[in-house]
Amino acid sequence: MSTSSIPFQPPCATVREVGLRDGLQSIATVVSTARKLEWIRAAHAAGQREIEVGSFVPARLLPQLADTAEVLAHAKTLPGLVASVLVPNTKGAERALEHGADLMIVPLSASHAHSLANLHKTPDEVVAEVARIRALRDASGSRTLIEGGVGTAFGCTLQGEVAESEVLRLMQALLDAGADRVSLADTVGYADPASVARLFAKARGLVGDRLACAHFHDTRGMGLANVYAAWETGITRFDACLAGIGGCPHAPGASGNVTTEDLVFMLERMGVATGTDVTALLALRQRVAGWLAGETLHGTLWRAGLPQNAAPAVLRETATA
């Protein structure tokens, strides 16, 4: 017989907002720079301290993120905010260094087929690119951190299975090439809590706290279950999108990233401090939802409201039988 054994429950966790990058790049609506800044200010005011503000890719590829430099500059004015950007290559990294991002995330796809289709490089070519990015960073004297993000870590829409051994090999290779830390992402929503528990336990066994973040999608409803399974292995940083924006291009209408406000609520409910005010997040969600009319949004808390026995006496349901 089994008993749940959690020898150490981390008392706090970080929900990293990736809606401005992963969310906005996946939808048709282009949100203005002014509104992005409003979003970031409100998220900061709600207590969020890590925000992925954009991506340094050519503007013709992702016009939604063409203003990343300007958004980053504003984010850097907010006290205590760790502003990250996604960079696909050395060109992007040069811009991230130039504009002083706190963190640059270099995506790698553990699926060979997905890597070729999306990044036009093999996974090992991405590892080599990270080595060049590390050299650039060191030569510049910059303090910008480098995170290697291992995507399709639980399978892929193109090649199907992705071997755990390959995921772990590439994660280690990224660190060996000079990444300061790594993260694992279920890019297409294939993970289940048992596979998360297995892979994250192995990965932490290999690299410890240098495995710094988990990125889950809610495509098949398991986003929060996967977060919980990863949290049980000691992970304390999770990517999420406000209002669950993003979606999966392979499954129209399906959820994208884990929803920020739902995840913050779950963690706080579990007694894991996020430093974030869920009520303020719900208000921000409503504002952002107004900008995204016609887009499919996700999440449950905004609809159900906070429970009657939640600590803050706000947004309570009507107490009827």
Next chain:
Amino acid sequence: MSTSSIPFQPPCATVREVGLRDGLQSIATVVSTARKLEWIRAAHAAGQREIEVGSFVPARLLPQLADTAEVLAHAKTLPGLVASVLVPNTKGAERALEHGADLMIVPLSASHAHSLANLHKTPDEVVAEVARIRALRDASGSRTLIEGGVGTAFGCTLQGEVAESEVLRLMQALLDAGADRVSLADTVGYADPASVARLFAKARGLVGDRLACAHFHDTRGMGLANVYAAWETGITRFDACLAGIGGCPHAPGASGNVTTEDLVFMLERMGVATGTDVTALLALRQRVAGWLAGETLHGTLWRAGLPQNAAPAVLRETATA
């Protein structure tokens, strides 16, 4: 530092279908007896072996379930099917015994306020009723099992907090009064995985396998996460509703019970055999959804489809970049 420790992973689990009772009683549409029988036959054909077919309550209270005796009679003709009914009192129990239900579930609300509002009895009066039901059962010579279902085990819309000690006391009292087994239900969707892990571990520590089932709602998106947390404590039976029908009367549009097809998919994906064909369940979902036009349905798998690396090569997404 923590590592996920699951000394024993149960190799199989049961998803008990409660859509015909918990689901249908919460919605406006009245599904005909013929369609209920069609649903049960298809669920049985898909591999489901435990189905809550209705409730023996006065027809004026729940006209949706007025045909429970007829539905039960049909369910009993299906080989290997465990047909359960909900009974609120000795009158209902007499009918369950008369019609030969395999299992009768007697609901108890651990919240005093909720118990008075919904059952018009205190929790301890329900315990006393279970003692009378046990006496009836034994006098009848019937083999119908009695399950005491402890609801509002994680809080309540009326009184807010429900003490764990009270939940555990009432669970034990139900067994002492003669229930063959007990279950714990998060009636209003207040549970989080940490509270589930804590309460279920304590409850199993007290009564072991006589804690036979977990009943979660997905009101705030944590349904599957809660299932996983309970599964880690050794629970291997979970209630669920096809298409997530039901909802919470206190939160319009919010999800009700955990969705059967999503839960079966998660368990199978985790390597936990459910004996159920998820493809057949998805087809059944589509049929039932057609009967429930205008009702709010839930679930994610029907929309996202099975992943590319799922074992059965069906319902796959288009493999594009």
